[in-house]
Amino acid sequence: IFNNINLRKETVLNTIDETQFYINVLDFSISNGREHHIFTEKQIQVLINNKDSCSLYIKQILDNKEVIEELSIPEQAPKRLRRAESVLNYRTNRIALVLERTYNMHNQIACLRSAECFGIQNLYLISQADVKKKEFHGVTMGNDKFINVYQFNSTKDCINALREHEREIWVTDLSPNSVTLDYLSTEIRTNNYSFPNKMAIVCGSEGEGVSEEMIAASSKRIYIPIFGFTESLNLSVATGIILQKLFDICPEARGDLPEEEKHDIRKKWYSILSTKSTLKLYNHYLDHPPKPLLDLRRTDAERVLSNINYQRNRSKKNVKLSEFNSKKRLVSELSDLGMSNVNKKICLPGNISDNDNDQHEDTNNNSDNSSDEEDEIDIDLESFDADIQ
Numbered sequence: 001i002f003n004n005i006n007l008r009k010e011t012v013l014n015t016i017d018e019t020q021f022y023i024n025v026l027d028f029s030i031s032n033g034r035e036h037h038i039f040t041e042k043q044i045q046v047l048i049n050n051k052d053s054c055s056l057y058i059k060q061i062l063d064n065k066e067v068i069e070e071l072s073i074p075e076q077a078p079k080r081l082r083r084a085e086s087v088l089n090y091r092t093n094r095i096a097l098v099l100e101r102t103y104n105m106h107n108q109i110a111c112l113r114s115a116e117c118f119g120i121q122n123l124y125l126i127s128q129a130d131v132k133k134k135e136f137h138g139v140t141m142g143n144d145k146f147i148n149v150y151q152f153n154s155t156k157d158c159i160n161a162l163r164e165h166e167r168e169i170w171v172t173d174l175s176p177n178s179v180t181l182d183y184l185s186t187e188i189r190t191n192n193y194s195f196p197n198k199m200a201i202v203c204g205s206e207g208e209g210v211s212e213e214m215i216a217a218s219s220k221r222i223y224i225p226i227f228g229f230t231e232s233l234n235l236s237v238a239t240g241i242i243l244q245k246l247f248d249i250c251p252e253a254r255g256d257l258p259e260e261e262k263h264d265i266r267k268k269w270y271s272i273l274s275t276k277s278t279l280k281l282y283n284h285y286l287d288h289p290p291k292p293l294l295d296l297r298r299t300d301a302e303r304v305l306s307n308i309n310y311q312r313n314r315s316k317k318n319v320k321l322s323e324f325n326s327k328k329r330l331v332s333e334l335s336d337l338g339m340s341n342v343n344k345k346i347c348l349p350g351n352i353s354d355n356d357n358d359q360h361e362d363t364n365n366n367s368d369n370s371s372d373e374e375d376e377i378d379i380d381l382e383s384f385d386a387d388i389q
Contacts, residue, residue: 077290081282084269085292087119087146091265094256095246096122096167098202100155100210102235107206109144110236116147118243119254121265124200125151126158145272159217168196170220171210172203172242174232178221181245188249195250201242206235 097115102108108125115123152158162169172178187193202218204210215221224233224241233241247254257265267286274282298306 077285078278078281079293080273081270081285082290082293083296084266084273085289086294086296088257088262088266088269089255089292090119091121091262092119092253092256093121093258093261094196094198094250094253095120095243096124096162096165096198096200097239097243098124098126098158098162098169098200098214100126100158100202100214101205101208102203104206104235107235111203111239112144112147112149114236114240114243116144118240118247120147120243121257122148122150124158124161125149126155127153146269155211155213159214162200166198168199168220169214169218170199170201170222171215171218172201172223172238173210173215173221174223175221178223180225181222181242181249184220184222185245185249195253201246203235203239203242 097111097120099108099111102111112123150158150161152161159169184193188195201222202210202214204214222242224238226232232238263286266289270282270286271279
């Protein structure tokens with residue numbers, strides 16, 4: 001809509017009757033869309049039926065200065081690339097996270113999500129927990145593909161890799177031989193110790209902690225002081241606290257990423273974020289990165305849009321899931337009646353799954369198709385009704 005009318009900030013500010021202006025925007029878009037076949041007749045009818053709510057939403061967007069300024073510069077880079085550049089500027093190779101022998105899948109995934117949020121680019125996993133891809137993608141909100149994950153079958157192999165990458169090893173340990181990060185911070189401020197050029201912090205399993213082999217290879221043992229009856233924090237909680245403390249001790253670690261590695265990451269991210277129609281455009285920006293966003297937080301208008309899209313998608317999924325369950329029951333009943341040619345296993349329509357996760361994101365990435373392992377399908381629901389008839 002905005003591209004069609006070449007909207008400018010001054011146009012809005014000089015409009016006396018803003019409400020009517022928003023309606024005019026929709027009217028123009030509807031007529032232009034019909035004439036140039038931009039919208040289908042069904043889409044045009046939706047716009048007409050929801051003119052009031054659409055005009056209100058347009059006003060919420062236009063009231064936001066940042067969005068208006070973006071719309072006023074057609075040649076400006078796509079916002080998702082500007083966001084990617086902002087994230088890339090905060091990424092670090094100086095601090096890495098190692099998870100050793102974690103047996104709780106949810107804790108492991110939560111640690112990965114925290115690491116990505118703090119800007120950790122490299123994650124090392126030893127004896128990885130058995131994680132289903134669908135659950136892994138859900139808890140991390142799809143952001144696991146934006147970091148480097150190294151997997152090892154043994155602690156020894158991981159230690160060798162860390163040394164090859166020239167990382168100093170720190171471990172979490174509750175023994176009396178450990179020190180707090182506050183103590184290390186004081187040591188650094190008094191010039192008694194300097195923060196490593198490259199280091200890795202190792203968090204152990206929920207019950208046993210870090211292995212003796214890893215402790216022997218470490219140069220520092222750290223712990224989080226506990227002041228209650230509980231002896232330790234949850235693994236994912238402790239990991240988040242430690243990562244934040246490390247960046248407090250060494251704020252210059254944030255954004256510490258060699259240009260060569262940054263270019264490789266940019267190439268990978270742009271490929272993930274692009275679609276077939278935008279791939280050529282995104283490749284153009286590889287050698288000419290766009291200006292990063294000043295703030296990674298979404299604007300109020302963008303949050304409104306995200307919520308609208310989320311509620312709409314949930315409504316569609318509920319309808320499809322209801323249809324799926326009805327046909328699933330019918331297949332079972334027909335099978336009980338002796339119709340052996342009717343397969344008991346049917347597929348979920350689209351990306352709908354029985355255990356669909358409530359979490360959602362605004363990156364518009366292409367997510368992997370997910371289906372319940374026990375309900376993999378051999379039958380096409382679109383032709384199902386005809387088959388039954």
